[in-house]
Amino acid sequence: MxxxxxxxxxxxxxxxxxxxxxxxxxxxxxxxxxxxxxxxxxxxxxxxxxxxxxxxxxxxxxxxxxxxxxxxxxxxxxxxxxxxxxxxxxxxxxxxxxxxxxxxxxxxxxxxxxxxxxxxxxxxxxxxxxxxxxxxxxxxxxxxxxxxxxxxxxxxxxxxxxxxxxxxxxxxxxxxxxxxxxxxxxxxxxxxxxxxxxxxxxxxxxxxxxxxxxxxxxxxxxxxxxxxxxxxxxxxxxxxxxxxxxxxxxxxxxxxxxxxxxxxxxxxxxxxxxxxxxxxxxxxxxxDEDLSLNPQPRPAVGGGAADSSNWGFFTDYFEKWWSQQEAFGASPEERLARLNRGGYEIVSTLDADLQARAQTAIEDQLAVDSPYALGSVVVEPGTGRIEVMAVNRVYSTNTTNNGPNTSVDGELGSYPNTTNPLLTSGPGLPGYQAGSTFKLYTMIAALERDMPLSTNYNSPNQYRSQYPISGDPNCGGMWCPSNANESMAGNHDMRSGFGGSVNTYFVQLVEAVGADRAVEVAERMGISWRTAEDLGHAANAQGWGTFTLGVTSNHPLEVANSYSVLPADGVLCDPLPVDVVKTNDRDIEFESDCEQVIDAEVARAATDASRCTTGYGADSGDCGSATASYIAPMVGGPVAGKTGTSDNFSTGWFAGFTPNHAIATFIADPDSPQNNVGSSRTPLPAQASAEILKAAWESNPTGSFAPPPAALR
Structure with a gap:
């Protein structure tokens, strides 16, 4: 030059x-x-x-x-x-x-x-x-x-x-x-x-x-x-x-x-x-010549996904995350201005191959033109790195040809095109009832009080609890939940109660440890409350027995990250979408803030019971029946987790993990929560999760689950 x-x-x-x-x-x-x-x-x-x-x-x-x-x-x-x-x-x-x-x-x-x-x-x-x-x-x-x-x-x-x-x-x-x-x-x-x-x-x-x-x-x-x-x-x-x-x-x-x-x-x-x-x-x-012109259309510029079907929801989350990072400016507006003008090269945490396989697994279970949303988030235990955000929707503002809202005549629904943050929280979208996946927090509260996995209760088909309730199901003004089917009745410990998702076992367990302790465990593990009703209950958690069956509104990223605590031996990390931000003069590497939120031995005991759900089998004893025993054979490696279904089949969930990946997958109607997904669709999250975890295990087939300590067996 x-x-x-x-x-x-x-x-x-x-x-x-x-x-x-x-x-x-x-x-x-x-x-x-x-x-x-x-x-x-x-x-x-x-x-x-x-x-x-x-x-x-x-x-x-x-x-x-x-x-x-x-x-x-x-x-x-x-x-x-x-x-x-x-x-x-x-x-x-x-x-x-x-x-x-x-x-x-x-x-x-x-x-x-x-x-x-x-x-x-x-x-x-x-x-x-x-x-x-x-x-x-x-x-x-x-x-x-x-x-x-x-x-x-x-x-x-x-x-x-x-x-x-x-x-x-x-x-x-x-x-x-x-x-x-x-x-x-x-x-x-x-x-x-x-x-x-x-x-x-x-x-x-x-x-x-x-x-x-x-x-x-x-x-x-x-x-x-x-x-x-x-x-x-x-x-x-x-x-x-x-x-x-x-x-x-x-x-x-x-x-x-x-x-x-x-x-x-x-x-x-x-x-x-x-x-x-x-x-x-x-x-x-x-x-003497005319102007020499040959106008061409201007290429699209600005924020947005290169492939909106696959990347848009992650990109949207990343942009919100960036706007909250004080390192990039004094205000959200200033930070976004720097993003648009700074010429940064940003290496995210999204695994492109795993994301593609997850998107395929999701859409194989439920098409994008369904009013029900089926979506999954995968995070890396011990780092909080977000590796997958997949949902059967197209990230797009063009809703002209969307299907009808299932509960509001004359309004369009959010399918197939939407920019609503279905996998994370947002205005008007606090999340979806996570059902029995919340039994995990009651089990950990019990383990922390030195109640071992062998803790046994006779669990009838219906149980009259100590918690007053005005609605159904109640027996003389007290909450009286039932099991999903009568065959679940009998003696259960934590392994069989968790693997078979026995409601009446966990109601007795939450009575023994205190609902306030179960709520506190959930908060420690990254669960938060967004609705006025949930906040009110959390403020008076001692009487919140229904909490153990997952009645709060939560989103997949939050639940996946919470479940990642178990394979990380009790460590919770903030969700992280970025590895490196490259500037003209330096590379800025990002690491999540992590904290030991439960004891490693408690995490290993809870993992052992969670293996029962997937058919992988507990190290410490007999599991009994399992709600998703097909998952372990499909994954081909160590896998644990919990299925979840809310009342009247309004939502369905699976939250689980391998040694290297934690996942949460949900199904619901985001436009109309009262439009129940039905019993035939509630297994779809577990089926999609099995395919995704299989792909994840194939990409990194290493690691194992440590056995629980003798005192908690």
């Missing part, structure tokens, strides 16, 4: 100093001219302001900016990748750009641009004193501002400061028509010229300047207006594009006045004649 190149139109680019040393030598002659030039150029402003400023600061001081006054890089879109660092999930940014290298800049465009915008670019040090004086005389004569004196370097400074503005106040500061802004801009320009080669400044300007219609930089503009790569531009096309940078809207050849655009193009070629870079005959040939 830096060597002068010839052009087919002239003997070379602009004459002037050819080496950095020569340029800097010339710069030393400029300060006095700058001082008088500033005073004259700002004649329409209060002269005393400029004189006062320059009387206190020498030109050398203007050049030596404070260390914290650093020109930020020009904005670029950020890209979100899967955990492989290759699969692109989404881009974030509002600007269409095609980055060019210096050798990609066509001579004909550079000649046109400099002839029109900055004829002494190769000579000045960021401020063109001659241009300032000329503009000052013109402005004084006109009684206002009729000419500007901004160099390419000053324009570059202004556009970068404006593009990187994160608030309206910062944007005003970058663009306000005041002496302070002009002086700051000039100081920046001098500092930029002192720190960068001319070729680098020119390249940065050409890559960032706005050409209109959403195109930033020559690479994007050449494609958008001409349908060509920049290197293919001819004189007519180069002059048209060079003319746009002064006022893209006024000279817009596509949506504005073609006459104005042609007049501006003709002005450019006439300036090129004056500069001596083309002949009058070459200029006249262009003037």
């Amino acid at each position: 830096g060597a002068a190149r010839t052009t087919t139109y002239t003997t070379g680019r602009w004459p002037g100093p050819s080496t950095p040393a020569q340029r800097r030598a010339l710069m030393k002659l400029v300060p006095l001219s700058i001082t008088f030039g500033l005073i004259a150029a700002l004649g329409i402003m209060p002269v005393i302001v400029t004189v006062g400023f320059l009387g206190k600061a020498s030109a050398e001081e203007v050049l030596e900016l404070p260390e914290d006054m650093v020109l930020p890089p020009a904005p670029k879109s950020s890209t979100l990748y899967a955990s492989d660092g290759v699969t692109e999930l989404a881009t974030f940014g509002d600007q269409y750009r095609v980055e060019l290298e210096y050798e990609d800049l066509p001579d004909v465009f550079v000649e046109a641009l400099l002839a029109t915008e900055d004829a002494r670019f190769w000579e000045h040090n960021g401020i063109d004193a001659t241009g300032v004086l000329r503009a000052a005389v013109s402005n004084y004569s006109a009684g206002g501002v009729s000419q500007g004196a901004s160099t390419i370097t000053m324009q570059y400074v202004r556009q970068v400061l404006a593009y990187n503005a994160l608030t309206p106040e910062e944007l005003d500061q970058a663009t306000e028509d005041t002496p302070a802004r002009k002086i700051r801009e000039m100081a920046y320009a001098m500092a930029v010229e002192d720190a960068m080669e001319k070729e680098e400044i020119l390249l940065n300007y050409v890559n960032t300047v706005y050409f209109g219609n959403g195109a930033y930089g020559l690479g994007a503009a050449a494609q958008l207006y001409i349908g060509k790569d920049p290197q293919e531009l001819d004189l007519n096309e180069a002059a048209l594009l060079a003319g746009l940078v002064q006022s893209p809207s006024e000279y817009d050849p596509i949506n504005g006045s073609s006459e104005a655009a042609k007049n501006r193009r003709d002005h450019v070629v006439n300036r090129m004649v004056s500069a001596g870079v083309i002949t009058r005959a070459q200029a006249q040939q262009v003037i």
Whole structure:
């Protein structure tokens, strides 16, 4: 970079100093001219302001900016990748750009641009004193501002400061028509010229300047207006594009006045004649021609999933997570602005291969046009890394052809297209009743009180509890739950009670340990309350016996992460969607905040009972029957978990884990909770989970479950 190149139109680019040393030598002659030039150029402003400023600061001081006054890089879109660092999930940014290298800049465009915008670019040090004086005389004569004196370097400074503005106040500061802004801009320009080669400044300007219609930089503009790569531009096309940078809207050849655009193009070629870079005959040939246009559609830019069916819900969660990270700004708005303009390369935690297999497993069980949502989340135990977010929906705002809401006449449902965060919580979406998956927290509360897995209760088909209740099912005002079927009645310990999901066993267990202790365990393991009803019950948890059967509203990410505590030997980690954020100067690695929330031996005992559900079998004793005994043979490795069904089959769940992955899968009607999924659909979460965990185990068939301690067997 830096060597002068010839052009087919002239003997070379602009004459002037050819080496950095020569340029800097010339710069030393400029300060006095700058001082008088500033005073004259700002004649329409209060002269005393400029004189006062320059009387206190020498030109050398203007050049030596404070260390914290650093020109930020020009904005670029950020890209979100899967955990492989290759699969692109989404881009974030509002600007269409095609980055060019210096050798990609066509001579004909550079000649046109400099002839029109900055004829002494190769000579000045960021401020063109001659241009300032000329503009000052013109402005004084006109009684206002009729000419500007901004160099390419000053324009570059202004556009970068404006593009990187994160608030309206910062944007005003970058663009306000005041002496302070002009002086700051000039100081920046001098500092930029002192720190960068001319070729680098020119390249940065050409890559960032706005050409209109959403195109930033020559690479994007050449494609958008001409349908060509920049290197293919001819004189007519180069002059048209060079003319746009002064006022893209006024000279817009596509949506504005073609006459104005042609007049501006003709002005450019006439300036090129004056500069001596083309002949009058070459200029006249262009003037006699029509505009050379071949408009192309602008590629989509902005936040969104590259493949909305597979990645959209994860991308949405990531964006919300980013907005909460204080490292990226003082407010959510500032953080998202940085995401859109920071040019970050973000390696997420999403496993692209496992996500694809999970999406297939989900849709094999339930099509995307079903009113029922079937969705799954997978996290990594001990790290909180989110590896899968799959649901039988398409992440899209276009709901025109959606099916009807099953409970509200005349309203469309959220299928197949939606942006509702079905796998995480959101406004109006606190979650879905998780049913018997919550028996885990009662079992852990009992284990923490030194009640072993062998704790036995005679469990009748229906049991009259100690908890008052006004609704059904009650016996004389007391809660009287029943088992799913009469065959479950009999003696059970924790293994058979958990594996067979015996309601009346767990009601007796929660009475023994206290419902408040079961609620406290759930909170320790990451479960939270979102509805007023749940918050009210949690505040008076001692009488909340129904809690053990999963009556609260929760979402799959929360439940999956909670179950990940068991294979992590009692460690809970915050959910994490990002591994690394790569910036221009460093890589920022992210790790989740983790905490030991239950004792490792308690976690191992709870895992042992959870093995009974899947048919994997407990290490410590007989399991009895199992609600999903087919899962272990399908997975082909160690697997544990719990099925869950809420009252009247309104929802269905499976939450479980292998040594390396934790999963939660649900089925419900998000639009109409009263639209029960039915007994035929409640097994679908377990079936989908089995397929997903099978794929996960095949990708990493390592690890095992540690046996429970003797004291808790």
